Amino acid sequence: xxxxxxxxxxxxxxxxxxxxxxxxxxxxxxxxxxxxxxxxxxxxxxxxxxxxxxxxxxxxxxxxxxxxxxxxxxxxxxxxxxxxxxxxxxxxxxxxxxxxxxxxxxxxxxxxxxxxxxxxxxxxxxxxxxxxxxxxxxxxxxxxxxxxxxxxx
Numbered sequence: 001x002x003x004x005x006x007x008x009x010x011x012x013x014x015x016x017x018x019x020x021x022x023x024x025x026x027x028x029x030x031x032x033x034x035x036x037x038x039x040x041x042x043x044x045x046x047x048x049x050x051x052x053x054x055x056x057x058x059x060x061x062x063x064x065x066x067x068x069x070x071x072x073x074x075x076x077x078x079x080x081x082x083x084x085x086x087x088x089x090x091x092x093x094x095x096x097x098x099x100x101x102x103x104x105x106x107x108x109x110x111x112x113x114x115x116x117x118x119x120x121x122x123x124x125x126x127x128x129x130x131x132x133x134x135x136x137x138x139x140x141x142x143x144x145x146x147x148x149x150x151x152x153x
Contacts, residue, residue, distance in 0.1 A: 005047075007052070007153065010033060012153055013032075013033045014029060014033065014047070015047070015052070015053070015153060016150075017032065018044075018053065018056075022056035022057065022058075026040040026044070027040075067114060067115050068115065068116060069113070069114045069116055069119070069120055069141065069142075070111065070113055070141075070142040071111075071114065071139055071140065071141050072111055072112075072139075072140040072142070073109065073110050073112055073124075073137055073138070073139055074108075074109050074138040075107055075110065075134050075136075076135045076137070077107045077133055077135055078132070078134070080107060083101065085133055086108065086131060086133050086134060087108070089133075090108070093123075095112045095119075095123050096110050105138075106138070
């Protein structure tokens with residue numbers, strides 16, 4: 001599989017439509033783009049085989065489920081060699097939905113979704129601070145998500 005798969009304007013339109021609604025029928029996509037349903041089917045299969053499309057997901061509004069607080073947490077490690085051990089522990093925590101290995105001040109930045117500030121406090125003390133490989137943390141509590149979009153390929 002090539003690292004840089006070349007896509008054309010039809011592929012770009014397919015990707016854009018699927019990002020908005022991954023369940024959109026191929027025939028509806030074909031009508032919007034101006035090609036046949038067979039073309040859409042073939043293109044989607046090629047994009048999947050190339051690893052450009054790696055699944056179909058839904059977006060969930062977690063606030064509707066009572067999870068109203070998003071926190072970005074920067075983690076300093078005691079020793080950089082412990083990164084994989086820390087990642088393994090973090091991966092098991094339901095509240096952590098994303099994690100990034102970074103350059104700069106923090107070894108890792110994790111995105112946490114919790115019900116409220118009290119839940120975050122309990123999570124921080126009861127789970128994060130129990131990991132001996134983590135030296136310190138810095139919390140960034142989101143007031144509001146102001147941009148949420150897909151990359152325009």
